[in-house]
Amino acid sequence: MPVKTISYEELIPGYEFPPATYELNASLVSKYLNAVGSAGDGFVPPLAITACAIAAMTGSLSLPSGTIVIHASQELEFFKLVPIGATIECHTRVAQKITRGKMSMLILELEVLDKGKEKVQSGKATIALPT
Amino acid sequence: MLTEIQEGKTLNSVVKHITQEKINLYAEASGDFNPIHVDESFAATTPLGGTIAHGMLNLAYVSEMMTSAFGRSWLSEGKLRVKFKEPARPGDTLTINGKIDCVEQKDDVSYANCSFECFNQKGETIVTGETIVKLSSDKE
Numbered sequence: 127m128p129v130k131t132i133s134y135e136e137l138i139p140g141y142e143f144p145p146a147t148y149e150l151n152a153s154l155v156s157k158y159l160n161a162v163g164s165a166g167d168g169f170v171p172p173l174a175i176t177a178c179a180i181a182a183m184t185g186s187l188s189l190p191s192g193t194i195v196i197h198a199s200q201e202l203e204f205f206k207l208v209p210i211g212a213t214i215e216c217h218t219r220v221a222q223k224i225t226r227g228k229m230s231m232l233i234l235e236l237e238v239l240d241k242g243k244e245k246v247q248s249g250k251a252t253i254a255l256p257t
Numbered sequence: 258m259l260t261e262i263q264e265g266k267t268l269n270s271v272v273k274h275i276t277q278e279k280i281n282l283y284a285e286a287s288g289d290f291n292p293i294h295v296d297e298s299f300a301a302t303t304p305l306g307g308t309i310a311h312g313m314l315n316l317a318y319v320s321e322m323m324t325s326a327f328g329r330s331w332l333s334e335g336k337l338r339v340k341f342k343e344p345a346r347p348g349d350t351l352t353i354n355g356k357i358d359c360v361e362q363k364d365d366v367s368y369a370n371c372s373f374e375c376f377n378q379k380g381e382t383i384v385t386g387e388t389i390v391k392l393s394s395d396k397e
Binding site: 181197200 | 335
């Protein structure tokens with residue numbers, strides 16, 4: 127099913143992106159570990175989970191062609207280890223949308239839950255979109 | 258892992274060389290194909306002048322330093338707050354240095370408050386931030 131997208135102009139504070147579900151299988155984790163040059167320790171690296179949450183958000187955000195997206199800051203809190211093979215659900219909400227001159231900023235709140243709806247991690251990302 | 262957790266203790270540094278191939282691999286793994294990361298000809302026309310590494314790739318290296326120091330305590334109950342100051346580019350060598358600023362007790366639980374800096378071979382700061390790791394509960 128195609129991912130429903132929203133344009134940057136339509137985003138308003140409080141908007142919640144469609145939740146995205148990922149199965150963190152061995153192949154996905156191995157690909158991530160290879161990309162970051164890490165050996166891993168049998169669990170899903172928490173930042174691989176954050177990467178899924180961010181990918182879910184960017185995948186449903188439609189930006190004008192050629193828009194640069196710059197990660198300006200990140201806050202994260204991890205609550206539990208996640209075993210390989212687990213399923214997670216990523217939720218992202220627009221906390222603030224700021225425009226200053228030629229710079230637009232999005233402040234996003236992220237929350238990731240496991241299959242039992244227990245919190246796995248939460249955080250806040252600031253994304254800059256120079257125009 | 259660290260054998261001594263005490264104020265002022267430095268964490269083992271992590272040194273990583275950034276290449277376009279690593280950036281492309283991270284794009285594949287994360288699903289983030291923003292052209293500023295992977296399209297060299299597009300990126301050359303932007304004010305950044307070329308491709309840049311994903312901020313989350315730089316952060317993965319910070320997490321490697323924290324995992325090396327604190328193991329599963331970091332992975333299961335860590336907290337971080339970072340600012341991406343400058344982009345990391347292909348050809349850059351990043352060094353991440355960190356230290357324990359203080360060890361705090363709250364409700365019978367010990368926490369290590371750390372700070373870190375990631376800089377490139379020119380000495381430019383790429384990422385700065387703080388982390389908190391829950392160490393143990395005296396009741397456990």
